[in-house]
Amino acid sequence: MKSAWMRIMRGLGLQHWRDRFRTSSIQSIIMWSFSLCLLFIVMLAAFLLYNKFSRSAEENVLLGTSQIVDQVGYNLEDYVDGMSQLYRTIEQHMLVDASWDDEQVAQQLDILMSSRDDIVSIALFDAQGELLRNHPAVPVRPSARVSAQSWFHSAMRVSNHLSFSLPHVQNLYDGTYKWVVSMSKGLTIQRDGQPMNVVLLVDINFKKIDELSSRISLGKRGYVYIIDEGAGNIVYHPQQQLIYMGLRNESVEKALTSTGSYIDKADGVKRLNTVRSVYNIGWKVVGVAYLDEMMTTREEMNRYLIQVAAIVLVLSILISMLLASMLARPIRRMGATMKAVERGDFGVELPLRGPLEVVQLSSRFNLMLDKIRGLMRQIIVEQESKRKYELEALQAQINPHFLYNTLNSVVRMVGMSKNEDIITMITSLSKLFRISLSKGRTVIQVSEELEHARHYLTIQQMRFKRKFKFELEAEEAALDCYTLKLVLQPLIENAIVHGIEYLVDEGSITIRARLEGETLVLEVADNGVGMSQEQVDGLLEPGPSPVEEGSAGGGSGVAVRNVHDRIRLYYGMRYGLSYRSEREEGTVVQIRMPAVRNAEGDGSHEE
Amino acid sequence: MRSSNRQQECRVLWRRLTVLLLISALWIMGMAGCSSSEIDSARLEPRTIALIAPVHAEEQGDAMRLGAEAAAKEYGYQLQYASFKPNEDAGEQLAAALRMVEGGASAILIDPANEGVLEELAAAASARNVPLVALNDERLVKGVQGAITVDHVEAGRQAGEALAKLIGDAGSVAIMRSDRTDPDLELREAGIREALARHPSIRIVESASCGNLRDACWNAAKGMLDASHIDGAIALESGASLGLADEAKRRSEAGRLKIVAFGSQVEQLSLLQDGVIHQLVVQNDFSFGYIGLEQAVSVLSGKETPGSPTMLETKVVNADNMFWMNNQKLLFPFVQ
Structure with missing residues (x-):
C-alpha cells in the first residue's frame, strides 16, 4: 500500500517536489501552502459563480425573450380584437336595414373614421365586385380588379366570416399605395325584399403593426418577425426585402410547426427562436435572439472573474508572504542565536517577545543556556579540585617526613644490630612504595589497599616500638573490589598520631573490609583517646579543623578531608567518610563506596 | 560569514518579490479599471x-x-x-x-x-x-x-426584349434619352439597341431627349410622336417616361402605345397599374x-x-405581377 503510493508519487515526479518541500524553509512552506489554498478556494468560488451566473443568464435570456414575444402577441391580439369590434360596429351601422345610402350612416362613418386614424378606407361591394358605397367617397380606379383581390375571394368563399388578409398594398384608389390589412366579410342582406350578397371591406393601416414589431429588439441584433400560420407567408420581417431578394434566409418551416422555443443555426450563429400564436388572426410571432450575444456577456463575466481571481491571488500571496515572514522571523532569530552558541558564545540571550509559543520556546532556551553555563562552571570547579587532590595524593605517596622517620628508625636499628627488624622494615617500606606507585593507577584492588595498610602499620609499629598492635579483617568478597588507592593510610596515620600516641596502655588498630549489599565498607577502628562530638562534627567540615591546631601530625586533618572529598568526587555525594568516636573509648572511621568489581572505569580517571 | 551572506541575499530576494507582486497587483487593478471604461466609451459612441x-x-x-x-x-x-x-x-x-x-x-x-x-x-x-x-x-x-x-446593359436588354414582345416583334420604336450625358444611360441604350437588333422587323426611329422635368419631356414626346408613327417607346429616365405617358393619354393612345421605362416612382407605378406604362425595369434600392x-x-x-x-440584378414588372407578394415589397418599400 505504502510502496504503491510511493511509486505513484515518484511516477508523478512528486517525490522530487516532496523532498524539496521538506527542505524548503518554513516561510516558503507557509507562503505557498497558504497561497495555493487561497487560489484553490478562489478558483472554486469563481467556477461555481461562473456556472451559476451563466445558467441564470441563459434562463434570463430565455425568459426575457419569451416575455417580449408574449407581449407582442398580446398587443397584436388586443389590436386585432379592437379592430374586429370596430368592424362589427361599422357593419351594424352600415347594413342595418340595408341603408348604406343614408345620410346618417355617412355621418356615423365620419365619426368612426376621425376617431381612428388607422382605418384607411371602408368600402361595400356587391358580389360582382362593383362598388356600392365607400368612405371616404372616392372613385375606385378601373384597373383595381376588385373581384380578383384575395380579400374578396376569401370573403366570398366563406360567407359571414370575418377574414383578415395578409398585409398588402392597397391599389383601389388613385394616387395612394398604402400598406393595409384588409378585413372583409361576405354577407347576405335583404334589400328591397331581395336577398343580396355583399362584401364589406375595412382596410386598416399596417403601419401600426409594423411599428409594433419593428420597435421590438431582442439584445443588440435580435428581432421579431410575424408569419401567417396557414401558408407560412411572411407578414412582417425587418429584412423582408432581403429575404425576397434571396440575400437572407429565414427558415419559417420550423416556426410553423413549433409552439415553444427552439434553437437553430443561421450563418453558423446559434439563435434562440421563441414562437407564439396570435389566434384571432392566425398569425405567429417569432422572436429571434442571438445566443452569441449572451456568450459575450459570459465572456465578459469570465474575464471579470479572472481579474478578480488574479487580484485575490496576488493579495493573498502578499498577505501570506507577510504572515510567513512574521512567523519565520523569530525562528530565524532563534536559529541565529543558536548558531552563536554553536560558535561558543554562551553569553547570548533570546529576547522574550513575539507569539506565545515563541516566547515559551525562547524562555526554555534561555533556561537551558543558563543550565549549561552552570554545569560548565561546576565542571571547571570539579576539575580544579580533582587536580588538587590528585596532586596531594601524589604527595602522600612519597611523604618525605615519613621516609625520613622510617630511615631514622632503620639507622637506629642498625646501631642496635637488629638485623631481623631491619629486613622487615626495609621490605615493608619497599612494598609500601610499590603499591603506592602501582603503575600510576588511581584505583587498586581492596587486597592491595589492605596490603599497603599492613606495610604501613608494620613500619609504624616498629617506629613506635610496638606501642600498639594491629589487625586486618577482610571478607573474601570484598578483597576483589576496587577502591581509590591510599584512602586508608591517612586514616591510619590519624589513628596513630591522634588516638594511640598519647595512650598509656597498649593501643590496638583494626582494619576491616566488608560488603554491605552493594556498598563496600572499609573501617579503621582504634581504641585511642577518642574525640568529642564537636570535634567529630568539625572533622569533615571545610575550613580549619580543630584537630589540626597545634597537632604534631600537621596536615593530617586536611588529608582526611581530602580522602572524603576524593571519594565523593569519584563515586558521588552519597559516599564518603563517617566518624564514630567516644572519649577514652576510641574512634571508628568508616569509608563507604560502591562495590566495583572491575577496574574498567579506572582508565577514565587516569590523567 | 557565508551563511549570513546567504541570509542577506534571501532577504533581498523576498523584498524584490514583494515589490514585484505589489506592482502586478496595481497593474491588474488598473487593467480592470481601463477595460470597464473602454466598454463604457464604446457604449456611448458607436462607430x-x-x-x-x-x-x-x-x-x-x-x-x-x-x-x-x-x-x-x-x-x-x-x-x-x-x-x-x-x-x-x-x-x-x-x-x-x-x-x-x-x-x-x-x-x-x-x-x-x-x-x-x-x-x-x-x-x-x-x-x-x-x-x-x-x-x-x-x-x-x-x-x-x-x-x-x-448591370445597365442587361437592364437595357431586358427593356428591349420586353418592348419587342409587347409590339409583337414588329413595328417602329423610339428611345427617349436624357439631355445630359450619363455613361449609365448610354449603357442602357446600348443594351436596348442590342436586344432590338435581334428582331429584324423592329425599326428604331428618331429619338427624343429631355431633362428631368415632366413638362419638358411631355413636349419632347409630343414632338417625337408627331414626327412619325411609333408602336412602342422606351424611356431611359423616369421623367421621360412620365412625359411620354402624359402625351399618350392626351392622344388617347394609352394602352396602344407600348411604353417601357426604368424606375419605380409612385407615379410610374400608378401608370403601370392603369396600363399606360406597360413594363417597368426596376432596381432594388434597398x-x-x-x-x-x-x-x-x-x-x-x-x-x-x-x-x-x-x-x-434588375427586375421587369408589369400590371399583372406588380402586386405579387415578392414585388410589393420591392416596389413599395415604405409602410405609410
Missing part, C-alpha cells in the same frame, strides 16, 4: 457610417437608407443619413459628404450626382483614410474602395444600401474588396 443620398431621388434614397439601416443594425454601426431637397444639387451633396468626412464617420456610402463629386470626395476621404463605397455607380476612381451598381454598408464594414475590418463593381 458611424454615413450614407449620402442621391440628389433628385428622394424615394430611392429612402429605400437605400432602409437597407443601410438594416445592415447597420446587424453589424453594430450607427447610420448617419444625408438627404437633399429637390432643389439641391451636386454642390450641396459634395458639401454634405465632406462634412460627414470631417465629422469622423468611419466610412461613407454615396450615390454621387456626378463624377466630379465622387473624385473630390474620394480625395478627401483617402486623405483621412476613410473607406468610400459608391452606390449606383460603376466608376472605381482612385480612393473608392467599392462600387455597387446594376439592396444598394444593404450591400453597400456590408462592403464598407468589410473594408473597415480589413478584408479585401472585389476589384470590380458589384452588379445587382
Whole structure:
C-alpha cells in the first residue's frame, strides 16, 4: 500500500517536489501552502459563480425573450380584437336595414373614421365586385380588379366570416399605395325584399403593426418577425426585402410547426427562436435572439472573474508572504542565536517577545543556556579540585617526613644490630612504595589497599616500638573490589598520631573490609583517646579543623578531608567518610563506596 | 560569514518579490479599471457610417437608407443619413459628404450626382483614410474602395426584349434619352439597341431627349410622336417616361402605345397599374444600401474588396405581377 503510493508519487515526479518541500524553509512552506489554498478556494468560488451566473443568464435570456414575444402577441391580439369590434360596429351601422345610402350612416362613418386614424378606407361591394358605397367617397380606379383581390375571394368563399388578409398594398384608389390589412366579410342582406350578397371591406393601416414589431429588439441584433400560420407567408420581417431578394434566409418551416422555443443555426450563429400564436388572426410571432450575444456577456463575466481571481491571488500571496515572514522571523532569530552558541558564545540571550509559543520556546532556551553555563562552571570547579587532590595524593605517596622517620628508625636499628627488624622494615617500606606507585593507577584492588595498610602499620609499629598492635579483617568478597588507592593510610596515620600516641596502655588498630549489599565498607577502628562530638562534627567540615591546631601530625586533618572529598568526587555525594568516636573509648572511621568489581572505569580517571 | 551572506541575499530576494507582486497587483487593478471604461466609451459612441443620398431621388434614397439601416443594425454601426431637397444639387451633396468626412464617420456610402463629386470626395476621404463605397455607380476612381451598381446593359436588354414582345416583334420604336450625358444611360441604350437588333422587323426611329422635368419631356414626346408613327417607346429616365405617358393619354393612345421605362416612382407605378406604362425595369434600392454598408464594414475590418463593381440584378414588372407578394415589397418599400 505504502510502496504503491510511493511509486505513484515518484511516477508523478512528486517525490522530487516532496523532498524539496521538506527542505524548503518554513516561510516558503507557509507562503505557498497558504497561497495555493487561497487560489484553490478562489478558483472554486469563481467556477461555481461562473456556472451559476451563466445558467441564470441563459434562463434570463430565455425568459426575457419569451416575455417580449408574449407581449407582442398580446398587443397584436388586443389590436386585432379592437379592430374586429370596430368592424362589427361599422357593419351594424352600415347594413342595418340595408341603408348604406343614408345620410346618417355617412355621418356615423365620419365619426368612426376621425376617431381612428388607422382605418384607411371602408368600402361595400356587391358580389360582382362593383362598388356600392365607400368612405371616404372616392372613385375606385378601373384597373383595381376588385373581384380578383384575395380579400374578396376569401370573403366570398366563406360567407359571414370575418377574414383578415395578409398585409398588402392597397391599389383601389388613385394616387395612394398604402400598406393595409384588409378585413372583409361576405354577407347576405335583404334589400328591397331581395336577398343580396355583399362584401364589406375595412382596410386598416399596417403601419401600426409594423411599428409594433419593428420597435421590438431582442439584445443588440435580435428581432421579431410575424408569419401567417396557414401558408407560412411572411407578414412582417425587418429584412423582408432581403429575404425576397434571396440575400437572407429565414427558415419559417420550423416556426410553423413549433409552439415553444427552439434553437437553430443561421450563418453558423446559434439563435434562440421563441414562437407564439396570435389566434384571432392566425398569425405567429417569432422572436429571434442571438445566443452569441449572451456568450459575450459570459465572456465578459469570465474575464471579470479572472481579474478578480488574479487580484485575490496576488493579495493573498502578499498577505501570506507577510504572515510567513512574521512567523519565520523569530525562528530565524532563534536559529541565529543558536548558531552563536554553536560558535561558543554562551553569553547570548533570546529576547522574550513575539507569539506565545515563541516566547515559551525562547524562555526554555534561555533556561537551558543558563543550565549549561552552570554545569560548565561546576565542571571547571570539579576539575580544579580533582587536580588538587590528585596532586596531594601524589604527595602522600612519597611523604618525605615519613621516609625520613622510617630511615631514622632503620639507622637506629642498625646501631642496635637488629638485623631481623631491619629486613622487615626495609621490605615493608619497599612494598609500601610499590603499591603506592602501582603503575600510576588511581584505583587498586581492596587486597592491595589492605596490603599497603599492613606495610604501613608494620613500619609504624616498629617506629613506635610496638606501642600498639594491629589487625586486618577482610571478607573474601570484598578483597576483589576496587577502591581509590591510599584512602586508608591517612586514616591510619590519624589513628596513630591522634588516638594511640598519647595512650598509656597498649593501643590496638583494626582494619576491616566488608560488603554491605552493594556498598563496600572499609573501617579503621582504634581504641585511642577518642574525640568529642564537636570535634567529630568539625572533622569533615571545610575550613580549619580543630584537630589540626597545634597537632604534631600537621596536615593530617586536611588529608582526611581530602580522602572524603576524593571519594565523593569519584563515586558521588552519597559516599564518603563517617566518624564514630567516644572519649577514652576510641574512634571508628568508616569509608563507604560502591562495590566495583572491575577496574574498567579506572582508565577514565587516569590523567 | 557565508551563511549570513546567504541570509542577506534571501532577504533581498523576498523584498524584490514583494515589490514585484505589489506592482502586478496595481497593474491588474488598473487593467480592470481601463477595460470597464473602454466598454463604457464604446457604449456611448458607436462607430458611424454615413450614407449620402442621391440628389433628385428622394424615394430611392429612402429605400437605400432602409437597407443601410438594416445592415447597420446587424453589424453594430450607427447610420448617419444625408438627404437633399429637390432643389439641391451636386454642390450641396459634395458639401454634405465632406462634412460627414470631417465629422469622423468611419466610412461613407454615396450615390454621387456626378463624377466630379465622387473624385473630390474620394480625395478627401483617402486623405483621412476613410473607406468610400459608391452606390449606383460603376466608376472605381482612385480612393473608392467599392462600387455597387446594376448591370445597365442587361437592364437595357431586358427593356428591349420586353418592348419587342409587347409590339409583337414588329413595328417602329423610339428611345427617349436624357439631355445630359450619363455613361449609365448610354449603357442602357446600348443594351436596348442590342436586344432590338435581334428582331429584324423592329425599326428604331428618331429619338427624343429631355431633362428631368415632366413638362419638358411631355413636349419632347409630343414632338417625337408627331414626327412619325411609333408602336412602342422606351424611356431611359423616369421623367421621360412620365412625359411620354402624359402625351399618350392626351392622344388617347394609352394602352396602344407600348411604353417601357426604368424606375419605380409612385407615379410610374400608378401608370403601370392603369396600363399606360406597360413594363417597368426596376432596381432594388434597398439592396444598394444593404450591400453597400456590408462592403464598407468589410473594408473597415480589413478584408479585401472585389476589384470590380458589384452588379445587382434588375427586375421587369408589369400590371399583372406588380402586386405579387415578392414585388410589393420591392416596389413599395415604405409602410405609410
